[in-house]
Amino acid sequence: MLFLHAVEQGLIYGLMALGVYLSFRVLSFPDLSVDGTLPLGAAVAALLVLRGFSPYVALLGAFGAGLVAGAFTGALATRLRIPGLLAGVLTMIMLYSLNLRIMGRPNLSLLGRPSALLRLATTLAVPKGYEVLVTSGIFAGGALLLLLLFLFTELGGAMRAVGQNPDMVRTLGIAPENLVVLGLALANGLVALSGAFVAQYSGFADVGMGIGTIVAGLASVMIGELLLRPRGICTHLVAVMVGSVGYRLAISLALRYGATLGFTASDLRLLTALVVLGALAAPVIRAALRGEEA
Amino acid sequence: MLEVQEVTKTFALGAERVVALADVTLALGEGEVATVIGSNGAGKTTLLNVIAGVCRPDRGRVVLAGWDITRWPVHKRAHLIGRVFQDPLRGTAAGMTVLENLALASRKGRRGLWPLVHRHRRQSLYAAVAQLGMGLEKRLQEKVAHLSGGERQALTVLMATLTRPKLLLLDEHTAALDPANAEKVVRITEELVRENRITTIMVTHRMDQAIAVGERLVMMHKGRVVLDLGAGEKRRLQVEDLVALFRSLGVSDDALLLVRNGSGCKGDGDLGHLLASRQPTSTARP
Ligand SMILES: Nc1ncnc2c1ncn2[C@@H]1O[C@H](COP(=O)(O)OP(=O)(O)OP(=O)(O)O)[C@@H](O)[C@H]1O
Ligand SMILES: [Mg+2]
Numbered sequence: 351m352l353f354l355h356a357v358e359q360g361l362i363y364g365l366m367a368l369g370v371y372l373s374f375r376v377l378s379f380p381d382l383s384v385d386g387t388l389p390l391g392a393a394v395a396a397l398l399v400l401r402g403f404s405p406y407v408a409l410l411g412a413f414g415a416g417l418v419a420g421a422f423t424g425a426l427a428t429r430l431r432i433p434g435l436l437a438g439v440l441t442m443i444m445l446y447s448l449n450l451r452i453m454g455r456p457n458l459s460l461l462g463r464p465s466a467l468l469r470l471a472t473t474l475a476v477p478k479g480y481e482v483l484v485t486s487g488i489f490a491g492g493a494l495l496l497l498l499l500f501l502f503t504e505l506g507g508a509m510r511a512v513g514q515n516p517d518m519v520r521t522l523g524i525a526p527e528n529l530v531v532l533g534l535a536l537a538n539g540l541v542a543l544s545g546a547f548v549a550q551y552s553g554f555a556d557v558g559m560g561i562g563t564i565v566a567g568l569a570s571v572m573i574g575e576l577l578l579r580p581r582g583i584c585t586h587l588v589a590v591m592v593g594s595v596g597y598r599l600a601i602s603l604a605l606r607y608g609a610t611l612g613f614t615a616s617d618l619r620l621l622t623a624l625v626v627l628g629a630l631a632a633p634v635i636r637a638a639l640r641g642e643e644a
Numbered sequence: 645m646l647e648v649q650e651v652t653k654t655f656a657l658g659a660e661r662v663v664a665l666a667d668v669t670l671a672l673g674e675g676e677v678a679t680v681i682g683s684n685g686a687g688k689t690t691l692l693n694v695i696a697g698v699c700r701p702d703r704g705r706v707v708l709a710g711w712d713i714t715r716w717p718v719h720k721r722a723h724l725i726g727r728v729f730q731d732p733l734r735g736t737a738a739g740m741t742v743l744e745n746l747a748l749a750s751r752k753g754r755r756g757l758w759p760l761v762h763r764h765r766r767q768s769l770y771a772a773v774a775q776l777g778m779g780l781e782k783r784l785q786e787k788v789a790h791l792s793g794g795e796r797q798a799l800t801v802l803m804a805t806l807t808r809p810k811l812l813l814l815d816e817h818t819a820a821l822d823p824a825n826a827e828k829v830v831r832i833t834e835e836l837v838r839e840n841r842i843t844t845i846m847v848t849h850r851m852d853q854a855i856a857v858g859e860r861l862v863m864m865h866k867g868r869v870v871l872d873l874g875a876g877e878k879r880r881l882q883v884e885d886l887v888a889l890f891r892s893l894g895v896s897d898d899a900l901l902l903v904r905n906g907s908g909c910k911g912d913g914d915l916g917h918l919l920a921s922r923q924p925t926s927t928a929r930p
Contacts, residue, residue, distance in 0.1 A: 504751050507760035511737040511748055518735055521696075521804075523722030523752045 354483060356602040360595030361486040362547045363566065365493050367574075367594040368587065369540035370567030375586070376501070377533045378513040382438030382564050383423045384541045386445025387416050389560040391542025392549035393449045396458040399550070405466035409546050416542025417535045419445060424531030442560075449557050457556040465550035482551065489547065493540065494587050500536075501583050509533050510583075541567075562619050565626055570594040572629035600625075645674040645843040646695070646811055651704030653690055653867075664690040665701070666867040675841035677834075677858030679848055683890065686864040688847045692813045695845070697721045709810045723752060726804030726842070728797070728817040735800030738789040742780055742799065743769065745788055749803035776802060776832055794825030798832050805836045812837060814846040818853075830857060851883045863889065 366388060373381035391412035398408040419441060426437035450456065470488065471481030500506040509529050512519050516526040541563070549555040574593025580586040601622075605615055613621070653665040664687045672678055682688050693699045695706055697718040706714045713721050728735055736745050746769045747761045774781040776798050780791075788796060797817060804812060814833065818826035834857060837844045848854050854861055861878045863871035863886075871889065873881065 500757075502760055503757045504748075504760050505755040505757060507740070507744055507748055508755050510740060511745075514737040514739050515734070518737060520718050521722055521727050521735075522748055523719050524755055525717070525719045529755075 352602050352606060353599070356599040357595050358482045358486050358551070360598040361483075361490040361591070362551055363544055363570070363598065364490045364591045364594035365547065366541045366544035366563060367567050367570035367590045368493060368497055369537040369544070370564065371571050371587070371590045372497070372537040372540065373534055374568065375571065376510055376513050377530060377537075379427070379434050379530060379534060380438065381420075381423060381534055381537060382435060383419060383441035383445070383534075383538060384438075384567060385560045385563045386442035386449070387419045387538040387541045387560075388545035388548070388563045389449050389555065389557055390415050390419055390445050390452075391545030392555035392559060393452040393458070393545075393557070394542070395546030396460055396549050396555035397452055399460060399463050400458065405464045405469055405550060408550075409466055409543060412546035413539045413543045416539040416545075419542070420535040420538025421531050423538070424527075424534035427534075428527035428530050446557065453555060453557065456558070457554055459554050460549060461553045463553075467547065467550060486547070486551075490591060493543070494591060497536075497540075498584055498587050505529075505532075562622065565619070565622050566597065569622055569626050569629070570597045572626065573597050573600075576629065645676070645709060646670075646672040646845075647705075647707040648691070648695065649705045649707065651691075651694055651701045651706065653687075653694060653699065653701050663867045665694065668704070668864075668867070668869055670862065670869060670872070672843050672845070672860070674843055675838075676860060677837055677844040677846065678860035678862055679846045679854040679858050680862045680864060681848060681851065681854045681886065682864035685866075687867040688864055689815055690867075691864070692727070692815050692845065692847065695811070696725055696727055696813055723807075724810045725813060726807075726809040726811070727813045728800050728804050728815070730816040730819045732793045732796040732800065732820060735803065736788045736796055739787060741785050741787055742773070742791070743784040745799065746773065746784075746803060746806065749806045752807045772802060772806065773799075775835075778828075792825070794821050794829060797821060797825075797829050801829060801833050801836060805840055805842060808840045808842065810843060812842045812844040814844065816847050816849060819849065833857075851886045854886065855881050855883065 366384065370381075370384060373379045373384075394415045395405075395408040395412040398411045399405055403411070423437050423441040426432045426440060427434050430437075432440070467482050467485045467489075470485040474484070476484045501510060508519060508522075508524050509532070511522075512526045512529045512533070519526045519529065545555075545560070548559065570593040571590055572593065573596045574580070574589030574591070575586075577592055577596060578585060578589040580589040601618065604613060604618065604621060608614070608617070648668055648670040651665050651668045652663070655662045655664055666687075668687070668691060670678075670691075680688050680691070690699065694701050695708075697713070697716055697720075701714065704714075705712055708721070708724055711724070713724070737748070740748075743761055743766070747765065750765065750769060751760070770781050770784065773784065778795055778798055780795060780799065783791075788799065791799065797820075801814075801817070817833070818829050821829060830853060833844075833846070836842075844858065846857060848857075855878065859875035859878065861871070861873040861881065862869055
């Protein structure tokens with residue numbers, strides 16, 4: 351049970367991790383707006399479902415809202431030349447207020463409302479008990495595949511090049527700024543989509559649900575890289591998904607058995623941040639142990 | 645093909661003003677290859693930056709293939725201009741494969757949702773890379789980060805010429821390479837440029853290279869073109885001539901001094917005459 355739920359959550363949050371991978375790794379853009387776009391997706395999806403729209407439409411709406419939010423961060427960074435970190439933080443803060451406005455109050459309950467995950471399971475007649483596992487796998491796998499295909503198109507290739515060498519992209523006749531805007535839009539679209547699934551999965555949207563999203567996303571990316579040591583794009587995307595599942599598993603285990611070690615649920619964010627900190631510091635520590643300058 | 649007309653560019657460094665280009669006029673015919681020499685700070689890179697659109701001139705015009713491109717942004721001119729920098733890291737995306745880099749260059753400016761590496765395009769890219777004679781065609785799937793500086797720079801030159809731009813700008817593009825690799829990359833550059841008849845400006849600090857490559861030689865000093873030799877004059881030029889010329893410029897700001905003190909430069913008369921009588925019009929060639 352614990353394992354099953356962790357995998358389901360890993361797949362659902364995996365969409366968010368893919369978005370974080372796209373901005374941090376592909377574009378080399380440290381986008382912090384995801385803490386705001388995850389609840390944005392949840393808020394938009396919840397609102398649409400409560401207004402009577404189909405849960406699929408709610409997913410699309412959330413994705414669209416994420417696109418706009420990401421493009422906004424990109425525009426701040428490229429058009430107004432605001433440093434990337436700050437651009438993301440500004441968007442995140444604005445989204446906090448905006449999300450409250452969208453929902454009308456701090457949280458919305460979706461209990462008893464249709465969910466895309468369950469509806470698809472009914473359509474496909476998935477065996478009982480595995481509905482969400484199968485459908486979240488389908489959605490996550492589908493998104494992963496689309497992203498993979500995209501990264502091997504001319505446009506996606508140019509986007510990968512932007513993260514490594516914007517000068518080169520410019521000499522190749524493409525304005526890197528536009529690619530950054532588009533890339534951040536896609537990344538946040540994925541994060542918002544993930545937020546929509548989270549809302550439908552957990553039965554509510556909450557304005558505070560986004561706190562720490564970026565750290566969880568980075569932890570997933572890094573755990574995946576640690577586990578699979580990916581070299582190509584394809585293995586990298588799979589690694590992100592695996593990392594996301596691994597991260598949720600670790601969290602569930604920590605929550606379940608942490609109490610005996612003296613942890614409580616409130617220590618979770620501290621632990622997550624320590625995991626990311628460890629992964630970031632690993633190269634420096636390893637070099638120091640070998641007696642080199644980092 | 646290329647006309648740089650009375651271009652002036654000054655930089656404000658605090659209260660100080662640096663005149664990087666002072667009324668520079670230069671014209672290159674189609675397929676013409678010019679080498680540009682000049683001491684540090686002469687304005688060579690600034691000239692290329694103005695042509696490529698990285699910086700806008702204070703005054704003057706840049707006309708390429710009949711277009712007045714003075715105000716075009718960099719990425720818009722990129723269809724007309726290929727550029728290679730001194731740093732081999734600057735021209736390629738390290739984390740992408742050789743093939744992907746080439747494919748990006750071959751799809752210059754296009755960014756659709758077609759596959760980046762198309763099966764039927766692979767063949768032509770393979771042939772282009774094989775032509776370099778560096779064995780890179782066997783390493784198409786390798787990441788560019790694994791290539792040596794020379795291999796990377798050869799690849800960059802190929803990428804810059806792949807779509808047959810009207811103009812190729814090379815800024816000391818072999819300066820970071822060892823002599824053998826520099827030699828190779830220059831040879832490759834000459835071949836690609838000749839084969840595709842690309843008008844080329846090559847900045848170099850190596851006098852022998854400046855003389856050996858191309859049919860024009862331009863010397864810059866303190867933001868001005870102080871020497872502009874055509875094929876005929878260039879053929880008779882020796883390295884010592886250039887060294888002496890530099891020395892004379894170093895002694896005094898006034899290029900005309902060379903004629904008066906005749907500072908032991910071979911072919912003195914010729915060059916001295918050229919320096920002294922340089923008029924903007926005499927440098928403008930079709
Ligand atoms: N972006 C800039 N801001 C301020 N000054 C600049 C800038 N670019 C160039 N300069 C100045 O303009 C002058 C010409 O520089 P430029 O780089 O064109 O010289 P160069 O001929 O390429 O020299 P080198 O042989 O060292 O590469 C120098 O005095 C330089 O300091
Ligand atoms: Mg220079």
